[in-house]
Amino acid sequence: MALPAIAPYSMPGAEDLPRNKVSWTPDPKRAALLIHDMQRYFVDAFTPGQPPVTELVANIQRLRAHCAKLGIPVVYSAQPEGQTPEQRGLLLDFWGAGVRGGPEEKQKIIDALTPSEGDLFLTKWRYSAFRRTGLMEALAAQGRDQLIICGIYAHIGCLQTASDGFMSEVRPFLVADAVADFSLEKHRLALDYASQLCAVVTSTQQIIDALPLAESTPAVSREQLRADVAELLMESATAIGEDENLLERGMDSIRLMSLVERWRQHGTEVSFVELAEKPTLTDWYSLLAAKQPVEPGAPGARAS
Structure with a gap:
């Protein structure tokens, strides 16, 4: 059951965001950034050099750089190659064997988003990045109860992670122009569901504006x-x-x-x-x- 080839579509902009049911605000002392499943295996399904993948990668780069400057933890999730049927579980029935092509090829995070030293890397086994990964424990250990979510695919892992976090008292922020999906229809489905039931749907620029960098204060007044x-x-x-x-x-x-x-x-x-x-x-x-x-x-x- 191979992934579908994804036809180009326009990335939703700020004007396309659904109305949120809650008004949570990201806090640099409480938030972590999740870069969800940006592996070659999944990214290769998009048309190279076309939207939405061009905007997807660029906006995740912006978020990662901004969060790093603020000391916000950056977390990567990635599914392993060569899972056994027992490891794959019910995902096998829906998606087949999963990541294939060798751990150095398809499993790897794309070069444009290579994790930095100090970033947390999670091996992911189910739709939600919280299941069997230690993500919840890692957030709790650092006093973090907000999760900024970007990556792919919006209506599958990103949405399920947001829902799972919500049900565990973690406030999710789903970044509409830093996630992508099989189609614009699926993309919007994820945004609409999240905004009404489990998360704040926002944009890359809105996250950056809500998390300003502290202005340097000179030692000499x-x-x-x-x-x-x-x-x-x-x-x-x-x-x-x-x-x-x-x-x-x-x-x-x-x-x-x-x-x-x-x-x-x-x-x-x-x-x-x-x-x-x-x-x-x-x-x-x-x-x-x-x-x-x-x-x-x-x-x-x-x-x-």
């Missing part, structure tokens, strides 16, 4: 920056304009190097060149805000 500059120029802090060229005001190379060393001692690495290229209070504060503070003793830190 705007007030401290102005005070440091005023001290070196031997002027009143209020006398220096935000967008005034500080080189023309007297900020020579010796004073610039003094600022570099002073701010390094606060844990922020800047260079003489960076300060000299855009010598205004406004630009310097933006530069400091963009820099990640360096903890004392961390690689790159300098002794004071």
Whole structure:
């Protein structure tokens, strides 16, 4: 019972999402990301280079990268190759022997989504990624009770995982444009069912917007920056304009190097060149805000 060849269809957009029955919001401290069954065996059923698989892979990449930045655990599920009839169970009656073609070929996650070190990889045996995998225990161990679900196929494993999680007090978020299916009809079936009975149906961009990255806060405040500059120029802090060229005001190379060393001692690495290229209070504060503070003793830190 081979998988059907999947004809291209347009990936649902934000305007196509069904109305949700609940209004759960993803929380970076409570959520995990599940990349469901993105194996060559299943992805090969789609038409290469055509929707929905192009958008599917691109959106999962976006979600994975964003979750990694927030420290949200990333979980992969994959079905094993060469299951025995006992391992396959009733799936054998509906789908046959399952993944075939050798563990290095069809079982493998596609190259574009290769798991990273530290990601959790689950061997999956049934429709739901919770069955006989340890996923529930892994979520509980990390205090996670939300699951962002993407992958294939929407109306089979993704939907069953959402339903199973819901019945175990895990809030599922089914990402409409980061799942795909045998057809647009099956895809919509999954979204409609989930939105009404077990999950929040959302989009990739809505998930990213709901999980903003924290803005970097410079170790040197705007007030401290102005005070440091005023001290070196031997002027009143209020006398220096935000967008005034500080080189023309007297900020020579010796004073610039003094600022570099002073701010390094606060844990922020800047260079003489960076300060000299855009010598205004406004630009310097933006530069400091963009820099990640360096903890004392961390690689790159300098002794004071």
